[in-house]
Amino acid sequence: MPRTLSAPVTVAFDYTRSTGPVLGRFLSGLRDGVVVGGRTSEGKVVVPPPEFDPVTHAATEEFVEVADTGTVTSWTWVPEPVKGQPFDRPFAFALVTLDGADVPLLHALDVASPAEVETGMRVRVRWRSERKGDITDIECFEALPEGGTGSTVQARETVDPVTGIVVPIELDYLYAASPEESLFYTSLSEGKLVGQRCPSCGKVYIPPRSACPADGTPTSEEVELPDTGTVTTFCIVNVPFLGQRITPPYVSAYILLDGADIAFLHLILDIPAEEVRMGMRVKAVWKPKDQWGTTIENIDHFAPTGEPDADYETYRQHL
Amino acid sequence: MRDVAVVGFAQRQMKEFDGSPTCVELLVPLFAECYEQTGWTRRDVGFWCSGSSDYLAGRSFSFVQAVDAIGVIPPVNESHVEMDLAWAMYEAWLKIQTGEVDTAVVYAFGKSSAGVLRRTLSLQLEPYTMTPLWPDTVSLAGLQARAGLDAGLWDERAMAEVANRSLTDAEKNEYAVRKGGSSVEELLARPMYADPLRKHDCAPVSDGAAALVLAAGDKAREVCERPAWIRSLAHYIDPMSMGTRDLTHSPSAQRAGAACDLDGVEVAELHAPFSHQELILRSELGLADDVRINPSGGALASNPMFSAGGIRIGEAAKQVWSGESSKVLGHATSGPALQQNLVCVLASDKGSES
Numbered sequence: 001m002p003r004t005l006s007a008p009v010t011v012a013f014d015y016t017r018s019t020g021p022v023l024g025r026f027l028s029g030l031r032d033g034v035v036v037g038g039r040t041s042e043g044k045v046v047v048p049p050p051e052f053d054p055v056t057h058a059a060t061e062e063f064v065e066v067a068d069t070g071t072v073t074s075w076t077w078v079p080e081p082v083k084g085q086p087f088d089r090p091f092a093f094a095l096v097t098l099d100g101a102d103v104p105l106l107h108a109l110d111v112a113s114p115a116e117v118e119t120g121m122r123v124r125v126r127w128r129s130e131r132k133g134d135i136t137d138i139e140c141f142e143a144l145p146e147g148g149t150g151s152t153v154q155a156r157e158t159v160d161p162v163t164g165i166v167v168p169i170e171l172d173y174l175y176a177a178s179p180e181e182s183l184f185y186t187s188l189s190e191g192k193l194v195g196q197r198c199p200s201c202g203k204v205y206i207p208p209r210s211a212c213p214a215d216g217t218p219t220s221e222e223v224e225l226p227d228t229g230t231v232t233t234f235c236i237v238n239v240p241f242l243g244q245r246i247t248p249p250y251v252s253a254y255i256l257l258d259g260a261d262i263a264f265l266h267l268i269l270d271i272p273a274e275e276v277r278m279g280m281r282v283k284a285v286w287k288p289k290d291q292w293g294t295t296i297e298n299i300d301h302f303a304p305t306g307e308p309d310a311d312y313e314t315y316r317q318h319l
Numbered sequence: 320m321r322d323v324a325v326v327g328f329a330q331r332q333m334k335e336f337d338g339s340p341t342c343v344e345l346l347v348p349l350f351a352e353c354y355e356q357t358g359w360t361r362r363d364v365g366f367w368c369s370g371s372s373d374y375l376a377g378r379s380f381s382f383v384q385a386v387d388a389i390g391v392i393p394p395v396n397e398s399h400v401e402m403d404l405a406w407a408m409y410e411a412w413l414k415i416q417t418g419e420v421d422t423a424v425v426y427a428f429g430k431s432s433a434g435v436l437r438r439t440l441s442l443q444l445e446p447y448t449m450t451p452l453w454p455d456t457v458s459l460a461g462l463q464a465r466a467g468l469d470a471g472l473w474d475e476r477a478m479a480e481v482a483n484r485s486l487t488d489a490e491k492n493e494y495a496v497r498k499g500g501s502s503v504e505e506l507l508a509r510p511m512y513a514d515p516l517r518k519h520d521c522a523p524v525s526d527g528a529a530a531l532v533l534a535a536g537d538k539a540r541e542v543c544e545r546p547a548w549i550r551s552l553a554h555y556i557d558p559m560s561m562g563t564r565d566l567t568h569s570p571s572a573q574r575a576g577a578a579c580d581l582d583g584v585e586v587a588e589l590h591a592p593f594s595h596q597e598l599i600l601r602s603e604l605g606l607a608d609d610v611r612i613n614p615s616g617g618a619l620a621s622n623p624m625f626s627a628g629g630i631r632i633g634e635a636a637k638q639v640w641s642g643e644s645s646k647v648l649g650h651a652t653s654g655p656a657l658q659q660n661l662v663c664v665l666a667s668d669k670g671s672e673s
């Protein structure tokens with residue numbers, strides 16, 4: 001059995017990026033089935049065009065159409081493609097200097113085995129049929145048949161220049177909890193709230209941390225805490241958001257469990273939102289036992305106990 | 320310029336860290352080692368700087384959680400770079416140069432194994448024309464290796480020699496993830512992986528953390544018998560595009576080396592995550608044949624993201640502390656195919672006179 005609990009996590013975000021005039025020109029070209037390079041102050045044609053000249057640092061203003069045929073100047077085999085790459089089967093990445101350009105462009109080369117590639121090999125662009133103005137409008141490079149010419153693409157359309165792209169980024173992780181957090185979650189699955197005490201300053205943290213944030217000492221002594229506590233501060237959620245499970249308005253609160261020195265966030269329900277207050281005494285409302293897992297969601301929410309409010313002095317250090 | 324020395328170093332490297340990517344659990348004992356080496360407590364440390372990345376951790380603000388390992392009451396003077404430990408050290412060195420502080424602990428951590436490292440690193444590329452293709456680290460290094468092979472600047476045998484020497488030296492390094500040399504012939508007989516690279520040409524995916532301790536002048540002498548004085552420190556960057564630079568060279572490494580006093584360097588710890596990159600670095604830095612390269616085994620033995628570069632500086636410093644060498648070089652790289660390079664020259668009092 002592993003020492004810690006872990007779970008898969010996916011972090012994703014669609015980055016929207018404005019292209020500016022130079023990359024916009026390049027990407028507009030791709031959408032139209034044409035590769036556009038930029039001429040540098042040294043007279044070199046560079047693909048993709050650099051936004052600023054590498055020597056003079058002036059904005060690139062001279063654009064040159066180059067061929068969609070070219071020569072492989074370097075390549076590498078990709079035996080185990082990763083998610084998002086141009087192919088999900090083995091392929092090659094290649095640097096290809098297009099005819100009319102002076103420096104190579106990086107892209108995929110569709111070949112079945114490393115035996116089919118060599119430096120100096122002639123290739124052409126395989127255009128995607130539906131193009132939208134980004135680098136994947138070039139599906140890949142492919143071998144140029146003996147006596148073959150450049151790819152045949154549809155007539156160029158005259159449409160607005162490309163001014164932005166969307167790049168979806170998605171990363172997958174196996175996220176592990178620390179041993180202390182693992183103890184916390186395992187205890188929750190047994191209906192217990194377990195924190196840890198700092199041996200130096202005596203403070204009790206729940207969830208437990210690998211070190212006391214006040215003095216850096218590893219915490220070790222386990223402390224089981226009751227499921228009752230005090231609201232130290234709270235907010236009334238009025239704004240709907242993606243993935244919201246409760247209809248607003250509702251209350252998110254910091255709850256200081258009795259015997260703890262740090263508050264944690266949970267929901268306060270079973271009371272009108274406007275009646276929730278600092279110092280209010282609350283108790284955990286657990287879900288039915290058969291729904292428990294290694295999660296804080298075993299506690300559905302906290303509800304008022306009906307006791308008199310706690311003295312401000314009892315929680316003022318925890319705000 | 321103030322004289323600043325590396326006076327402490329601690330590290331952990333492993334194939335897979337079975338714990339939280341915040342790495343607090345790894346950092347607490349590292350700091351304890353630094354305190355033991357110097358006799359300091361956290362209150363003696365004037366400045367802290369860490370290196371890490373949320374993309375590696377898979378969570379936001381991972382460096383904030385890591386600060387738990389320091390303990391922040393009373394508050395500490397603290398900063399962060401989304402770069403390797405070597406660059407955190409650069410920031411701390413500058414901080415000490417300002418005169419504001421005399422001492423610093425820099426640290427870095429990363430759990431590469433939580434995701435697919437070679438894929439995650441695509442996010443450091445040009446975001447319009449490169450990242451959408453997800454060019455992985457191994458592929459980009461493969462393009463570079465091929466370019467040199469085609470140009471006749473190195474051959475597979477030279478690459479295997481680097482790997483064999485690294486894996487042999489790594490046998491003496493308790494932190495090495497991959498170790499055990501055999502022979503150049505045996506390595507060359509192994510199958511290609513990402514042609515032209517075999518697996519031993521590529522650094523193993525590694526988790527880990529490391530910390531370096533810096534101190535100025537008398538503060539350094541107080542805590543270290545033979546401080547490893549930072550005699551030169553330089554960092555340069557090449558363009559990000561793979562097409563516009565000659566991949567067989569590393570102008571940024573050359574410039575960083577040229578900005579440093581490399582005369583009389585006896586040992587060089589080079590951060591070369593791929594075997595051919597060591598060949599490029601040796602050439603760009605102009606290291607003579609009698610300079611001992613990577614006695615630790617180097618990055619081919621273990622390459623924890625965000626600390627592997629700084630570990631090179633720590634390993635180099637150890638050579639000075641022990642008296643084995645009087646002048647050494649630590650190098651760190653970052654970005655695709657040796658795009659960024661930092662060179663740090665360390666010397667003992669004796670080595671500083673030469």
